[in-house]
Each structure stands twice: as C-alpha cells, then as structure tokens.
Amino acid sequence: MCHDTGPAVMQAVNTKGAADKRGVRVKRLLAVILAAAVLYSGWWIYAAQDMRRGLEDWFEDQRNSSWQATFSDLSVRGFPNRTDATVTDPLLLSPDGTIGWRAPFLQILGLSYKHGHVIVVPSDTQTLTTPDGEIGLSSDGLRASVIFEDQTVLRSNLEAMVLNLTGPERAVAMAGVSAALEKTDTAPGAYRAAVSVESIAVSPSNVTTNMGPDSLASLRAEMDLVFDTPLRIDGLTDAPPPRDITLQRSEITYGSVTFKLTGSASFDMQGRATGEVNIAAENWRDAIEAARNRGDLPPALSEGLIDLLSMLSSLSGARDALDVTLGLDRGTVLIGPIPIGTLPPLQWR
Structure with missing residues (x-):
C-alpha cells in the first residue's frame, strides 16, 4: 500500500530552513x-588611560613650574560607564x-x-599651607x-553642608x-561669580564653635x-589674580544688621586696587559691640572697626547709620582726597 508523504516532507524541510535562518540571525x-562590547571596552580603556595620562601630565606640569607636586598612587575605575580617578596622598x-595643599585622597569622577x-570630591580632611601657617580644613559633603x-573652564560649582577652617589662632x-563660577561673553577672560554661606561662626582655635542662630554672620556676594586670559584646567596654579572686580552685590549679615558693599576696582601688576567701593549699614555699632562681647572679634580689631566706622558714619550724618563711598588709589583707601588706610595687595600665591 502506498502513501503520499510529499506535504509532510516539504513542511519538515521548510521548518528546518526557518530554524536555520533564525539560528543565523541569532x-x-x-x-x-x-x-559592540569589545569596541566599548576599548573605548573605556582609552578614556581611562586618557584621564590617568591627563592627571599625570598635570602633576608633571606643576613640577616643571618648580612646584612640589606628588602623589603615592593613582587609579582609575568605574567600568563600564564611568571613569573615576582616585589620587592618593596628593601634595x-x-x-x-x-x-600649599595636601590631603589623604582626591577623587575626580566623570x-x-x-x-x-x-x-571633584576631596577627603573630609585637608591641610592648607599659607604664609601665616597651616590651616586645617574639615568638611561634610x-x-x-x-x-x-x-x-x-566654562562653569564650576562648589557646595558643602559644613566647612570648618582651623588656623594657628582662629577657627571658622x-x-x-555654595559657590558658582561661569564664563561670560563680555570679555575673553570674563566670569560671573556668586558665593553664599548660610552661617559663619568664629572662635579661638582651641574652642569648639557651636553653630546656631546667633552665629557671627551669613554671607552673600555676586561679582x-x-x-587677562580665560581660566584653564591645566594652568590654575599659575593663573594671576583678576585684573578687574565688580561687586554687583555683597551682603554680610550679623543678627539684625546687614553690611552691604558694592563697587568696582582694577588691579595693577602688584595687585594694588584702584576704584571705589560703597559701604552701607544700619545699627552697625550694636553689631560690633555684640561681636566683641561674644568674643567673635579680637578686642584690638573691634576697637579699630568702631573707630573707623564711627568716622565713616559721621560723613553720613548719623551715629549708627553708614552710607559712604571710599576711593581706592593703588591700594590706598581714601575719603575724598584724604587717605585713611591701605589694602593689602591681591595675590593668589
């Protein structure tokens, strides 16, 4: 007896062919x-090596500029989508x-x-070297x-929940x-900067400062x-101070008193300021007296401030009100044509 098996055979052949095609596609x-994985892995290795090489070259550039610039270890991790560098013991x-500056570590995340x-995420403890001695820096966030x-540099931002500075004599x-810096189009090396500190307290270095509503001050400034040239990542240690500063707004608040400063100044090659600045405040005398009584200001400094502000207030026609414009001529502070003091030169290093 003979059976027709043609359709079954054809179906089997077609099924096998479809399976083969699916296998080929898979x-x-x-x-x-x-x-793609191999190519991306190669790209990550390139990006990681580029970051490592850039950091090593940066430290080498500082050494070529006669700076001491060292670290004990440099590693890059974060595969697959990050390049996170950790510099151990940077100095x-x-x-x-x-x-100078040194820290247990510094992380650069990208x-x-x-x-x-x-x-950029530094360690919670750092040390700054200044002409007046070392300053310990501790922070949170x-x-x-x-x-x-x-x-x-096009934009930069900085923030910290807590930032403490401890020097040889005073602790802040x-x-x-928070601070922000952004390049503007008004000039090749022009930037807009803003700084804000919600609470500031000052004490002798051997006294623990308790932050609270009666802290020394708060600060807000826009400038x-x-x-001379735009700021560069590879040349920050060699960057000169700004040649022009314009204070759009600057407010220092102590209790119920707010000191407001506005003005502009240009700086010569020695860092000496020429321009003018306006200072305005109400009830400033109570603020200085309260700061002195709490020990926030050294007696010699508070006496000098009271004498200076009293003289300036007399020009405003009120004992406790202050609204006066001071002239600046190559670092000399003037009231009209009369010199009343000098400002230290603006220097970054």
Whole structure:
C-alpha cells in the first residue's frame, strides 16, 4: 500500500530552513553584541588611560613650574560607564613653600562618554599651607563640579553642608556653603561669580564653635571678574589674580544688621586696587559691640572697626547709620582726597 508523504516532507524541510535562518540571525546578533562590547571596552580603556595620562601630565606640569607636586598612587575605575580617578596622598607646594595643599585622597569622577565634565570630591580632611601657617580644613559633603572645553573652564560649582577652617589662632565654622563660577561673553577672560554661606561662626582655635542662630554672620556676594586670559584646567596654579572686580552685590549679615558693599576696582601688576567701593549699614555699632562681647572679634580689631566706622558714619550724618563711598588709589583707601588706610595687595600665591 502506498502513501503520499510529499506535504509532510516539504513542511519538515521548510521548518528546518526557518530554524536555520533564525539560528543565523541569532549568531549575527550575538556577533554584533560581542563586537559592540569589545569596541566599548576599548573605548573605556582609552578614556581611562586618557584621564590617568591627563592627571599625570598635570602633576608633571606643576613640577616643571618648580612646584612640589606628588602623589603615592593613582587609579582609575568605574567600568563600564564611568571613569573615576582616585589620587592618593596628593601634595602641592609652591616654589617658596608658602602656599600649599595636601590631603589623604582626591577623587575626580566623570562619565566615560561625556568628556569635559568632572566632579571633584576631596577627603573630609585637608591641610592648607599659607604664609601665616597651616590651616586645617574639615568638611561634610564638600564637592565641586567643573565643565571645561579645550582646557578652558566654562562653569564650576562648589557646595558643602559644613566647612570648618582651623588656623594657628582662629577657627571658622561655616554651614550651607555654595559657590558658582561661569564664563561670560563680555570679555575673553570674563566670569560671573556668586558665593553664599548660610552661617559663619568664629572662635579661638582651641574652642569648639557651636553653630546656631546667633552665629557671627551669613554671607552673600555676586561679582564680575575679568582675568587677562580665560581660566584653564591645566594652568590654575599659575593663573594671576583678576585684573578687574565688580561687586554687583555683597551682603554680610550679623543678627539684625546687614553690611552691604558694592563697587568696582582694577588691579595693577602688584595687585594694588584702584576704584571705589560703597559701604552701607544700619545699627552697625550694636553689631560690633555684640561681636566683641561674644568674643567673635579680637578686642584690638573691634576697637579699630568702631573707630573707623564711627568716622565713616559721621560723613553720613548719623551715629549708627553708614552710607559712604571710599576711593581706592593703588591700594590706598581714601575719603575724598584724604587717605585713611591701605589694602593689602591681591595675590593668589
């Protein structure tokens, strides 16, 4: 007896052919995925090596500029989508040894696919070297971000929940710290800067400062800065001070008293200021007296401030009100044509 098996055979052949085609497509897809993974891994390795090489070159550039610039270890991690560098025991010290910084570690965090935007996270403890001695810095939540293009700084932000500075004689405790810097188009080296500190307290270095509503002050300032050239990531230690500063707004509040400063100044090669600044305040005498009674101001400084502000207030025609414009001529402070003091030169190093 003979049976017709043709349709069954054809169906089997077709099924096998379809399965083979699916198998080929799967193999091709796996090959594409594997190739993409290999290419991306290669890109991450390149980005990680580029970050490492950039940091090593930066430290080398500082050494070529006669700075002491060292670290004990440098590692880059974060695969697959991050390039996070950790610099262990970084140290920077100026050629004359008067300006420096060191910390247990510094992290520079970035995205492997987004060059030119990094987040900088230092350790909670750092040490600053200044001409007046070392300053210990402790913080909570301190971090900064920098956006740059072709090594030119375009924007930068800094924030900290707590930032404490302890020097040889005084300690400063700050809370709610934020700062921002952004390049503007008004001049090649022009930037707009803003600083805000919600609470500031000052005490002798051997006394623990208790932050609270009666803290020494709060600070808010907005200003325009003009440098000779734009700020560069690879040349911050060699950057000169700004040649022009315009205070759009600057307020220091102590209790119920707010000191307001506005004005502008240009700086010569020696860092001496020429321009004018306006100072305004109400009930300033109570604020200085309260600060002196709490020990926030050294007696010699508070006496000098009272004498100076009393003289300035007399020009406003009121004992406790202050609204006066001071002239600046190469560092000399003037009331009209009369010199009343000098400002220290503006220097970064």
